[in-house]
Amino acid sequence: MKSKISRKTFQSRLDEMVLRLRQDIANARYAPGSYLPAESALAEQFHLSNKSVRKGLEQLAEEGLIHKINRVGNRVAEPIGQRKTIVTMGCPSIIERDLEMARLIADFQEQYPWIEVRTVTYAAESSAASSSFDKMARSYLENGLMDVMVLNNSQFQEMVEADAVNLFEPLPINGEMYPFVMSPFTDNGEMYVQPVAFSPIILCYNRQHFREGGLLEPDSSWTWSDVLQISDRISKPEDRYGLYFHLLSENRWPIFLLQSAANADASADTNANASSPDHEWLNGARVVQEITQNRRIYPGYITESRDDVNTLFLQGKVSMIMSSYFSMNEFKQASIDYDISPLPYLDRPATLLIILGMAISRSSKNKEAAKLLTSYLASHRAQQQLRDMTLSIPVVKTIAEQRPSSAAGNELNRPAHEAMFRELFPTFRLHKHLQLTVAEQHALRNLLKRFWSGIIDEKMLIDEFTQLQQSFTPQ
Template sequence: MEKRTTRSSSRTRLSELVSTLREDILTGKRPVGDYLPSEKTFATDYNLSNQSVRKGLDILVAEGLIEKIPRVGTKVVGASEGAFVTVKLGFHSSVTNEADIHRLLATFQKENPHIRVQAVPTSSTKYSYISEYLSSGILDVVMMNFTNFQECVEAGDTGMLEPLERNKEIYAFLSDGFAAEGKQLVQPFIFSPLILCYNREHFREADLPEPDSSWQWKDLIDYSSKLAIPGERLGFHCDLYSSNRWPLLLLQTGKKFERYEDGRLKLEGTAMMDALRYCGEMRHSIPSLLEGVTTGESELLLAKGKASIIMTSYFYLNYLLGERLSFDIAPVPHLGTPITMLLNTGLAVNRQSQVKDAAVKLVEFLTGYQAQLFVRQHTYTLPARKAAAEWVGDEKRYRPSRFSLFRETIPGFRYFTDLAIGASELADINQELKMYWAGLETEEALCAQIEKRPVVETM
C-alpha cells in the first residue's frame, strides 16, 4: 500500500481509511475471519497517529464490522444485516431501453446484497456535466460514449478516471477507442455501427429487391423515390444534421481535414470542402427528407408505415421492440468503399471514488458475460463482449434475419476522429454545417467561421 501524502488533512486521511476498510469488508475483499494489519501499519500507510487509527477502528467496531481481541488483533466479523455501500452510477437515459439497464442493476444488487446502486440519469451530449459530476465526487461510475471520452482527453481530465484492466473478451477495436497514454480508462459496454433499417412489405409491394451491401448512395436515392408515396409515406428518413450521422458521408469520401501551420483547421480550397459541398448536394437530392428530427422519430415513422427506409443504429432498433412490423437491416450505402460510422459506449470509474472496489465490481458485472448475454437476448443492442454479441441460440423475440451483418462490416468501422478532428472541433463544425446545408450561410462564410476557430491544445 502506498503511503498517503501529507497534503490532505488528517481528518480526510482518517475518513479514507475508515471508508476503504468499510468497503473492503462489505464487498468481501476482506473476508470474515481475517485479521487486519496492525494499527502501526495503518498509521504509517495513511500518515496518521496511532491514536487517530484507533479512533477510526472504533467506528468500525461500533458498526459491528470488526472485533478487537486483546493481545491477538483486530478480526473481521462481517457486515450486520442491512449494512451496505452505495455506488452512484451516472447513465445515459436512452440506455434504459437500449440495454434494459434497470433490470441489469436489479440482478447485480441481488447477487451483491451489500452494494446498492443509485442510478443517476446524465446527458450523453454534455461532457461538462460528466466532468462536474466526477470532480465533485457525485458519481462513482459514469457512462461515456466515444465523443465524451475524446472531450475528456482534450480537456486533460483523464486523471479523473481510474485505469482499468483491459478485457480480452471485449472486441479490441472497442477497447482501443477508450484507451489513452497506454491505459484502459473506459470499459466498453455496448456499441453499434450505423445501419439501414427497412420495411420488407414495402419492398415486396413495389416489387423491388431489398437493400444489400452493394448499395451506393445513388441506389438509395433511386429506390427511395420509387418507394415514396406523396401524402402517405417517405421513401427514406434520417437525421443528417446529427453529429452521429453526417460524419459518415465525409468518412466515406476518404478525405481528412487539413490544417494551417499554426494548427487551425483549413477548409477553403481543400478536398474536404469539396466533400462537404458534395454531401450538401446529395442531401438535397434525397426526396422528402424531414428536418428537426427528434430521438426515435425515424423509427416511429417506420413502425407506422410512414417511412420505407431509415438510417439508424442497433441502439435505436429498440424503439421497434414489440411493434408488429416485418423489418430487416442492411449496411449503409457507400461511395464505392463500404465504410460505416462506429458508436461506442462504455463505463468509467471515478478515480476519487470512496467506494472504488464496489464501483469496479459493478463495471466488471455489466461487462461480464452474464450481463452482456442478457443485453444480446433481451434487446437489439450489441454488447461489447464478443462471445455475447455473436451468440446464437433460441431467440426470445423477433430478430431481423440479417442481425449479425455487423460482423462482416467490422473492417469498415470508423470513428469521427478518422477525419483528423477533435470532439470540440466536431461540435463547432456541426453548428456551422447546419446553417450551410440549410442555405443560411455561404461557403465563404462557412470557411471563415471554421478557420478562425482558435487552436485548442489537447493532451
C-alpha cells in the same frame, strides 16, 4: 496425452465458484461466523487447483464476505447491520432502452445484496453549441457526486482533449473483448473505460415497402446515388418518404465526411480530414444537401432527436433510416417487418462505431463496490443477458457472435441480418478520424447546418471554417 484446459474454461469454473459461494453466503447457507468448506474440498467440487481456489477466496475476502484465518480456515463475516454500500451511477437517460439497465442492476444487486446502485441521468449527446460533456463530467466527478459514469467513445475523446482522464480510475484489459472496443478508451497505454456494448451505424429498411414496389432490398454494393434512385421509386407523395435520418446527430452527419476521400483505398488512419487543403469532405456535404433538399424522397420534418425518426419508421411514414443496433431496441417488441444492411457509400465504405462503457471515478469513496459493478457488466453473466434481452451488441466476442440463449431473446423482433455487424469491421471509423477536436467538430456542424439551410455557400463555408480552425490553433 492429457489435453490442456483452456483459460476460458478455467476462468468460467473459477467465476462459478465465486458466484456460488457469494450466493450461499447471501442466502445464509453459510451463516455468519461459520466456516466455508476446506480449500481441498472446494478444489474437488469445482475442478480447480488449490491455488485457483485461494485466488477466488481472496476475492471474497476483498469484498468483505469472509475472513481468512491462518491455519484455521475461511470464516463468513458478520453482517454490518442493514447498512448498504451506495454506488451512484451517472448514465444517459436512453441507457435503459439500449442496455435494459434496470434489469442488469437488479441482477447485480441480487448477486451483491450489500450494494445499492442509484442512478443519475444526463443527456445522451454533448451539447450542439459547444463541447460541454467534459464540464458536466468534471462537476459530477470532482464533487464526488458519481462513483461510476457511463459514456461513449466520443465523450471519452472529449475528456482526453480536456486533459480530464485523470478523473477516472485505470482499468484492466479484458482479453475476451473485441480489441477495437477497448483501444478508443485507452490513453497513454491505460484503459479508463470498461466497454459494455457497441454498434455501427447501419441502414434500416421496411421490407414490406420494398416488396410492394417489386424492388431488390439494399446490400453492401449500394451507393448514395442508388439510395436516391430507389427512394424516388418507393416514395408515395403525401403518404411516405424513401429516406430519413436525424441529420444533426453527432453520430450521423460525420459519416458523410468520413466517406469522402480522393483516394477510395485510403486507410483508417488517413480518413477525410476537414482541414485538408483540398477540402475532400465537401463531397459528403454536397450529398447531404442533395438528399435533404429533395422533398419527394426526404420529408421536411424538423426532428428533435433520433426518437422522432424511429416513430416515423414504425408508423410506415419512411422506408429507410440511418440507425444503430442501440436504436433498433425501439423495434424489438414491434410488429414491423424490417431488416438491415450496410450504409450506402460515397467515395468509400465507412461507418461510425459507437461504444458504450463505464468509468470509475478516481475519487470515489466506494471504489471497490464500483469495481464490482463495472466488472459485473463485462462478465459473461451480464453480457449474456444483454444479448438475450436487447439488440445491442455485447463486447465479449464469443457472446456477441452466438444466438440468444433464452426463449425470450429469440422472441424479440430481430432483423434477419442481425449478425451483419461482423462483416463491417473494416469499415468502422471513429469521430477522431475526422482529425478534428470535439470542439472543432461542433463548430463545423454549426457551419454545415447553415450551408444545408442555404444561408451560406461553399466558399463561405470553407472560409469560415478556416477562420474557426485558426482560432482553435494555439498561438
